[in-house]
Amino acid sequence: MAYADALSAEEIEERLGQLPGWEVEEGRTLQRTYRLAHLPAAIFAVHIAGIQAELNHHSDLTLGYDTLHVAITTHAAGGRLTDKDFGLAARIDAVAPGHGAQ
Numbered sequence: 001m002a003y004a005d006a007l008s009a010e011e012i013e014e015r016l017g018q019l020p021g022w023e024v025e026e027g028r029t030l031q032r033t034y035r036l037a038h039l040p041a042a043i044f045a046v047h048i049a050g051i052q053a054e055l056n057h058h059s060d061l062t063l064g065y066d067t068l069h070v071a072i073t074t075h076a077a078g079g080r081l082t083d084k085d086f087g088l089a090a091r092i093d094a095v096a097p098g099h100g101a102q
């Protein structure tokens with residue numbers, strides 16, 4: 001089944017070029033692992049949760065001791081990537097420096 005809002009491989013590559021540090025796994029999951037130098041990764045995760053509530057778009061977060069892994073896909077598009085995934089990633093990147101996350 002085709003989903004109208006699922007991005008093509010070319011569109012994914014184009015958007016990925018604007019998001020250094022992120023990668024796409026199997027064409028379906030946009031992901032990045034942040035390492036936190038100073039502040040707890042859990043506080044970064046709570047900040048991300050607030051952004052996700054605002055956007056009504058949600059990632060899978062895996063909390064480590066000093067890492068936070070973020071994986072994003074659009075369930076409503078059958079687990080394909082959409083603009084919403086890249087929009088959420090950009091919002092997370094925007095607040096990451098404030099958490100010492102890179």
Ligand SMILES: C[C@H](O)[C@H](O)[C@H]1CNC2=NC(N)=NC(=O)C2=N1
Pocket residue numbers: 056057058059072073074075076077
């Ligand atoms: C009803 C509501 O819009 C949906 O359940 C939203 C919520 N957040 C979501 N997040 C993600 N990543 N994919 C979705 O398809 C999705 N759907």
